[in-house]
Amino acid sequence: MTSSRKDIIIIGGGIIGCSTAYQLTRHPSFSPVTTTIRVIEASKHGPAQGASGKAGGLIAKWAYPKELVAISFSEHVKLAEEHNGQDRWGWRYVECGSWEGQSAVRDKDAEFGDGVGAGGQRKSLEKTLGLEEGSKSNSTSRKRKGLPDDLLWVDESLTHRYSPMAASGDTAQVHPFLFTNSMMDLAMEKGAALISGRATRLNISDGKVTGVNVIHNDTGKGETLPATDVILAAGAWSPSLLSTLPISSTRAHSIIILPQPSVDIAPYVLFTEIALSKRRGLTVSPEIYARPGNEVYACGPGDDSLLPKNVDDVVIDEAACESIWKHVSSISPELRAGTVRKRQGCFLPIVETGGGPIIGAAPHIAQGLIIATGHTCWGICNAPGTAKALSELVMDGTIQCANLQEMDPAKYL
Numbered sequence: 001m002t003s004s005r006k007d008i009i010i011i012g013g014g015i016i017g018c019s020t021a022y023q024l025t026r027h028p029s030f031s032p033v034t035t036t037i038r039v040i041e042a043s044k045h046g047p048a049q050g051a052s053g054k055a056g057g058l059i060a061k062w063a064y065p066k067e068l069v070a071i072s073f074s075e076h077v078k079l080a081e082e083h084n085g086q087d088r089w090g091w092r093y094v095e096c097g098s099w100e101g102q103s104a105v106r107d108k109d110a111e112f113g114d115g116v117g118a119g120g121q122r123k124s125l126e127k128t129l130g131l132e133e134g135s136k137s138n139s140t141s142r143k144r145k146g147l148p149d150d151l152l153w154v155d156e157s158l159t160h161r162y163s164p165m166a167a168s169g170d171t172a173q174v175h176p177f178l179f180t181n182s183m184m185d186l187a188m189e190k191g192a193a194l195i196s197g198r199a200t201r202l203n204i205s206d207g208k209v210t211g212v213n214v215i216h217n218d219t220g221k222g223e224t225l226p227a228t229d230v231i232l233a234a235g236a237w238s239p240s241l242l243s244t245l246p247i248s249s250t251r252a253h254s255i256i257i258l259p260q261p262s263v264d265i266a267p268y269v270l271f272t273e274i275a276l277s278k279r280r281g282l283t284v285s286p287e288i289y290a291r292p293g294n295e296v297y298a299c300g301p302g303d304d305s306l307l308p309k310n311v312d313d314v315v316i317d318e319a320a321c322e323s324i325w326k327h328v329s330s331i332s333p334e335l336r337a338g339t340v341r342k343r344q345g346c347f348l349p350i351v352e353t354g355g356g357p358i359i360g361a362a363p364h365i366a367q368g369l370i371i372a373t374g375h376t377c378w379g380i381c382n383a384p385g386t387a388k389a390l391s392e393l394v395m396d397g398t399i400q401c402a403n404l405q406e407m408d409p410a411k412y413l
C-alpha cells in the first residue's frame with residue numbers, strides 16, 4: 001500500500017471515468033488531504049453526453065466478460081442500496097426476452113428504412129452474444145406464443161413468439177445518464193473535482209506520467225495539470241491521446257418515447273426481430289427498454305460513420321431515428337399512440353481486435369498510466385467493477401477484487 005501524495009487525473013466523464021472517481025473516493029486509503037482526483041470532460045454540457053448518457057442501461061448477470069460482470073452486478077446492487085438508486089437513477093430488476101413477430105404495416109420497408117445512419121453499414125451491437133437461443137413455438141394462442149400475462153404493450157396478434165432470455169433476478173436496469181451523473185456528484189461530495197475542458201496531451205518524462213495538457217471550455221486557455229496517475233477513460237476518443245490503442249467506434253441512434261395511454265408499462269426489455277416484408281425477408285432488430293416513469297427507450301443498429309473530434313459534435317441522422325420509431329411503434333399500439341421525446345446518437349467504443357475491454361496499468365508506456373476503455377455494448381453494466389478494480393490499482397498498487405489479466409493493456413499495446 002502506498003502512502004505518498006497522489007494527484008489523479010481521469011480523462012473522460014463518461015460512466016467509466018465518473019464511476020472510477022466515485023470508487024477512488026470510497027477506497028479505505030483515500031483522504032482529500034493526500035489525494036486529489038480530477039475528472040476532465042470535454043463536453044460543454046457536463047458528464048455523460050456520449051454513450052454513457054444515451055445507452056439502454058441493461059445490467060445483466062449474463063453479460064460479458066464474466067470476470068468483470070461478477071464484480072459489477074453485485075456492485076450495482078450495493079450502490080443502489082447505499083444511495084437509493086431506485087429513486088436516484090431508476091435502478092430496478094426487469095424481465096428480459098426475445099420477441100419475434102411482424103410489423104403491423106408490412107411490405108412498406110422502403111418507407112421504414114433499417115435504422116442505420118446515412119452512409120453507414122448496419123452493425124449489430126452484439127449484446128446477446130453471451131446467451132443461448134430460446135425455444136421455438138409456432139402456436140397462435142397467447143400462452144403458446146410464450147407472451148407473459150403482464151407484457152401487454154406489444155400487440156399479441158403480431159407476436160410469433162416470446163422467449164425469456166434469463167431467469168428473473170438476473171437482469172436489472174439503470175438510467176445511464178442519471179447513474180453517471182450521480183457517481184460524479186457523489187465523488188464530488190468527497191472532494192473530487194470536475195474540469196470542463198479537453199485533454200490534449202499526456203505528459204511523460206523519464207518513463208513516468210507527469211501531467212495532462214488541457215484546454216478549458218470556459219476560457220479557451222490551455223494549462224498543464226500535474227499528475228502522479230492518469231486514467232485514460234475517454235471511450236471511443238481514447239486513441240486521440242494514445243494513438244497505439246486499438247479502439248474504434250460504432251455510431252448508434254436511439255429514441256425516447258412517452259407512450260399513450262399513460263399507463264404503467266410493465267418492466268420488460270425486448271430484443272426484437274420484426275418482420276417488415278415477407279416478400280423480401282426483411283427484418284429489423286431494435287432493442288426496446290421500458291423505463292420507470294412511463295418512458296420507453298429504443299435503439300437501432302450501429303453504423304460506421306466517422307467519430308467527430310468532440311462528443312458535442314456528434315451528428316444525429318433524423319432518418320435513422322425515424323425508422324427506429326416506425327419499427328417499434330409498428331408492434332405496439334401504446335407506442336404508436338405516444339410521442340417521441342428525444343432523438344439521439346452516440347459512439348460505442350469497440351476493441352478493434354475483438355474482446356475487451358482494456359483495463360489496467362501500462363507501465364511499458366509510462367509508470368502511472370492506466371487504461372480503461374473499449375467497453376463495447378456492456379459499459380453501463382461493467383462500469384462499477386471496472387471502477388472498483390481501478391481504485392485498487394491506483395491506491396494499493398494491484399487489483400484484488402478480480403482477475404482481469406485478459407484485459408491487461410500489455411496484450412493490446
Ligand SMILES: Cc1cc2nc3c(=O)[nH]c(=O)nc-3n(C[C@H](O)[C@H](O)[C@H](O)COP(=O)(O)OP(=O)(O)OC[C@H]3O[C@@H](n4cnc5c(N)ncnc54)[C@H](O)[C@@H]3O)c2cc1C
Nearest residue numbers: 012014015016042050052056057058199235378379380381
Ligand atoms: C445504443 C447503445 C446502447 C447501449 N446499451 C447498453 C446497455 O444497455 N448496457 C450496457 O452495459 N452498455 C450499453 N451500451 C454501451 C455503453 O454505453 C458504453 O460501453 C459506455 O457508455 C462506455 O462508457 P465510456 O465512459 O467508456 O465512454 P463514453 O460514454 O463515450 O465517455 C467518454 C467521455 O470521454 C470524453 N472525452 C473524450 N475525449 C476527451 C478528451 N480528450 N478530454 C476530455 N474528455 C474527453 C467524452 O466527451 C465522453 O464524455 C450501449 C451503447 C449504445 C451505443
